[in-house]
Amino acid sequence: MKTQEHGRRRFLKEGATLAGMALGVGAVRSASGQTPQSEISAEEILAYGKRSRFVGSARVPAPGLPRVWLNPLQDSAGIITPSGLFFVNTHFDIPDIDPRRHRLLIHGMVERPLFFSVAELKRLPFVSRIHFVDCVTNGSDRRDVSKTVQHSHGRFGCSEWTGVPLSLLLKETGLQQGARWVVAESADSGQWQRCIPLEKALDDCMVAYGQNGEPLRPEQGFPLRFLVPGWEGNINLKWLKRIKVVDVPYLEMPPKQPVSGHWEFEQQVASVITVPSGGQRLAGRGFFEITGLAWSGAGAVRRVEISTDGGRNWKDAQLQNPVLPKAATRFLFPWNWGGEAALLQSRATDDAGNVQPTLAALSQTRGVSLDHWRSHNLPTHTGAVQSWEVTRDGNVEKIYA
Amino acid sequence: MKTQEHGRRRFLKEGATLAGMALGVGAVRSASGQTPQSEISAEEILAYGKRSRFVGSARVPAPGLPRVWLNPLQDSAGIITPSGLFFVNTHFDIPDIDPRRHRLLIHGMVERPLFFSVAELKRLPFVSRIHFVDCVTNGSDRRDVSKTVQHSHGRFGCSEWTGVPLSLLLKETGLQQGARWVVAESADSGQWQRCIPLEKALDDCMVAYGQNGEPLRPEQGFPLRFLVPGWEGNINLKWLKRIKVVDVPYLEMPPKQPVSGHWEFEQQVASVITVPSGGQRLAGRGFFEITGLAWSGAGAVRRVEISTDGGRNWKDAQLQNPVLPKAATRFLFPWNWGGEAALLQSRATDDAGNVQPTLAALSQTRGVSLDHWRSHNLPTHTGAVQSWEVTRDGNVEKIYA
Numbered sequence: 001m002k003t004q005e006h007g008r009r010r011f012l013k014e015g016a017t018l019a020g021m022a023l024g025v026g027a028v029r030s031a032s033g034q035t036p037q038s039e040i041s042a043e044e045i046l047a048y049g050k051r052s053r054f055v056g057s058a059r060v061p062a063p064g065l066p067r068v069w070l071n072p073l074q075d076s077a078g079i080i081t082p083s084g085l086f087f088v089n090t091h092f093d094i095p096d097i098d099p100r101r102h103r104l105l106i107h108g109m110v111e112r113p114l115f116f117s118v119a120e121l122k123r124l125p126f127v128s129r130i131h132f133v134d135c136v137t138n139g140s141d142r143r144d145v146s147k148t149v150q151h152s153h154g155r156f157g158c159s160e161w162t163g164v165p166l167s168l169l170l171k172e173t174g175l176q177q178g179a180r181w182v183v184a185e186s187a188d189s190g191q192w193q194r195c196i197p198l199e200k201a202l203d204d205c206m207v208a209y210g211q212n213g214e215p216l217r218p219e220q221g222f223p224l225r226f227l228v229p230g231w232e233g234n235i236n237l238k239w240l241k242r243i244k245v246v247d248v249p250y251l252e253m254p255p256k257q258p259v260s261g262h263w264e265f266e267q268q269v270a271s272v273i274t275v276p277s278g279g280q281r282l283a284g285r286g287f288f289e290i291t292g293l294a295w296s297g298a299g300a301v302r303r304v305e306i307s308t309d310g311g312r313n314w315k316d317a318q319l320q321n322p323v324l325p326k327a328a329t330r331f332l333f334p335w336n337w338g339g340e341a342a343l344l345q346s347r348a349t350d351d352a353g354n355v356q357p358t359l360a361a362l363s364q365t366r367g368v369s370l371d372h373w374r375s376h377n378l379p380t381h382t383g384a385v386q387s388w389e390v391t392r393d394g395n396v397e398k399i400y401a
Numbered sequence: 402m403k404t405q406e407h408g409r410r411r412f413l414k415e416g417a418t419l420a421g422m423a424l425g426v427g428a429v430r431s432a433s434g435q436t437p438q439s440e441i442s443a444e445e446i447l448a449y450g451k452r453s454r455f456v457g458s459a460r461v462p463a464p465g466l467p468r469v470w471l472n473p474l475q476d477s478a479g480i481i482t483p484s485g486l487f488f489v490n491t492h493f494d495i496p497d498i499d500p501r502r503h504r505l506l507i508h509g510m511v512e513r514p515l516f517f518s519v520a521e522l523k524r525l526p527f528v529s530r531i532h533f534v535d536c537v538t539n540g541s542d543r544r545d546v547s548k549t550v551q552h553s554h555g556r557f558g559c560s561e562w563t564g565v566p567l568s569l570l571l572k573e574t575g576l577q578q579g580a581r582w583v584v585a586e587s588a589d590s591g592q593w594q595r596c597i598p599l600e601k602a603l604d605d606c607m608v609a610y611g612q613n614g615e616p617l618r619p620e621q622g623f624p625l626r627f628l629v630p631g632w633e634g635n636i637n638l639k640w641l642k643r644i645k646v647v648d649v650p651y652l653e654m655p656p657k658q659p660v661s662g663h664w665e666f667e668q669q670v671a672s673v674i675t676v677p678s679g680g681q682r683l684a685g686r687g688f689f690e691i692t693g694l695a696w697s698g699a700g701a702v703r704r705v706e707i708s709t710d711g712g713r714n715w716k717d718a719q720l721q722n723p724v725l726p727k728a729a730t731r732f733l734f735p736w737n738w739g740g741e742a743a744l745l746q747s748r749a750t751d752d753a754g755n756v757q758p759t760l761a762a763l764s765q766t767r768g769v770s771l772d773h774w775r776s777h778n779l780p781t782h783t784g785a786v787q788s789w790e791v792t793r794d795g796n797v798e799k800i801y802a
Contacts, residue, residue, distance in 0.1 A: 047459040048452070048460065048486065049618045051449070051619075052616065052617075055616045077563035078614050080613050088447055096454070209478075212613060214478070215453065218446065324723065332526060332527070
């Protein structure tokens with residue numbers, strides 16, 4: 001605490017920058033006299049809690065995409081996304097699976113094909129780790145319909161996941177000579193399939209059954225999810241029912257087809273300022289803590305820099321502990337707003353040395369103007385710096401810079 | 402992953418220890434043919450999620466104490482306790498506070514008494530840290546009515562808390578000469594008060610408004626909680642409305658009285674096996690992952706040892722990362738149960754060198770027999786080793802050892 005605060009000036013200088021905070025001692029009575037408006041019956045909420053009726057933060061559908069529900073990052077705190085607000089990107093309905101009837105099959109180029117019930121999986125050694133899941137389209141939606149950080153980066157969440165290491169399950173089944181890839185399949189009506197190299201499967205993938213200390217929520221894959229840390233969100237297959245070990249990358253499900261061409265799995269280093277962010281309004285001049293999240297599929301975040309003047313000057317933000325690999329990292333940056341127009345940007349660097357490009361730099365590479373992005377989505381896998389303009393009247397708006 | 406698994410034998414030896422797991426490839430069709438029983442409408446659950454209807458884990462009232470609701474630790478995973486299952490120990494009704502009307506007053510021996518609204522607090526620099534809250538009576542309830550780990554240790558939870566460092570707020574108010582203690586007061590009808598030394602207040606205390614990435618739940622102190630990491634749960638005052646800086650420890654609220662005598666704040670090093678634990682039944686011989694939680698108010702957990710034979714032999718459990726100070730630490734220990742009677746115990750050591758005593762050792766110190774605890778509560782602040790007996794038929798029962 002002392003370390004963090006060390007060297008910072010007081011936030012409330014003479015005259016109290018935050019209006020209405022200074023008060024005489026005579027007000028004690030009024031403080032003690034505060035009484036709640038009503039009380040909540042214990043039985044009503046104590047078996048499994050509910051939020052306060054005064055808390056309304058919620059997922060919202062992505063514009064034009066009714067099956068994509070976005071994480072309200074503007075309300076986020078810390079690095080954990082509560083399960084009830086974790087983003088959802090589905091292509092079919094959410095299955096209502098009875099875990100007593102669900103089975104995971106591991107087969108294909110294995111020595112012993114095996115079925116696992118959920119209860120059997122829960123008896124095995126497990127790991128719990130904090131990891132993000134980030135949709136490949138996150139941050140690429142630059143159209144003008146997308147004005148808030150919930151719209152631009154709400155296909156992101158970070159939780160503590162618990163499950164069985166896939167490496168352990170594949171040790172049980174054994175692997176045949178020539179096994180090189182793993183195909184995972186979902187139990188929803190889409191029978192979604194995703195294919196990853198065996199090397200990743202044996203590295204840090206898990207068959208997850210827990211999220212944030214309780215069973216996965218239905219919309220997050222209950223009862224089993226294929227967790228592939230740091231890789232594209234869509235590979236983190238939900239409602240996992242089958243893992244097939246194969247020799248070449250292919251997908252069986254409709255249509256049955258081998259997969260060829262370009263493979264890109266890992267999520268780039270990225271960051272976004274969540275407060276202040278698009279659609280918010282600064283309530284008067286004075287101190288603000290600029291904060292946001294950074295992450296990288298390649299490892300841990302090493303550094304986040306902040307610019308308040310559109311990239312002319314960059315200063316290091318403070319990273320909050322713990323800074324974990326392939327997990328959200330919370331950054332903070334003290335800012336005293338004097339009422340001037342400002343352009344807020346964050347730029348993350350990961351421990352592999354990857355740095356986020358600005359949208360301007362990216363545009364130059366692609367040979368298009370910044371205005372181009374008003375009517376086009378950014379390509380995926382760019383992790384471009386997000387820019388928030390603060391107008392003189394305190395409004396925060398998304399711009400292309 | 403590889404490191405963790407390294408050196409472990411396969412869990413399923415010939416004949417598949419977990420019954421019914423081995424299966425021919427012919428079963429693929431049946432696996433693919435699994436269809437969910439029904440589907441859930443997206444709008445119903447996606448704005449703010451719900452659990453699966455097949456998940457019933459819940460808080461239960463402590464026997465004879467209707468205002469104490471216990472965390473179902475037997476179902477816990479990882480180190481995060483979901484907010485909806487975090488233990489509750491109240492003495493009065495839970496207030497239903499409108500955060501727009503709530504104020505925190507800091508006064509007493511300060512230079513500038515200040516009121517803070519919740520919105521003003523949220524503009525200030527904040528910290529997010531993972532910490533446990535542990536009731537001083539946790540683990541001391543040894544009466545025979547208390548048979549499960551939820552009963553014995555369910556007054557415990559661990560979450561990511563977000564809030565403003567109290568040191569920062571006290572820097573804003575300034576401190577008068579002679580200020581030595583801090584009294585915190587709650588806004589519920591009990592107007593609960595707790596008093597801590599200024600040194601702790603300036604160290605790592607915070608005025609918390611967030612838990613696990615969202616606002617505090619009503620039963621956890623919405624909108625503000627006095628978080629005092631590592632210290633007795635009851636000091637972590639909920640519905641915080643007032644902090645008074647004073648010179649000597651005292652409590653104003655009924656009756657107005659100075660406080661004297663013995664002060665003991667810090668929660669001892671402790672641990673408990675959550676699986677297998679009291680009331681559970683081992684479903685047949687074979688491999689089990691013994692797991693549980695350890696913690697210490699003095700710092701980080703350095704070591705957890707497991708005995709399966711009532712303390713004759715101890716072996717190190719694996720500690721899962723991250724191992725954080727004043728936070729729950731998850732431990733794992735592979736165990737192959739051959740059907741014999743067993744006595745499972747965990748013993749934690751923290752990085753200050755404190756070690757949990759066994760109940761037998763504690764009894765000797767106190768000059769009572771182990772049977773004594775069948776009809777008496779253990780004294781608080783012991784952190785005694787919890788013992789689970791596994792009978793030959795696989796039942797797990799609490800015993801005094």
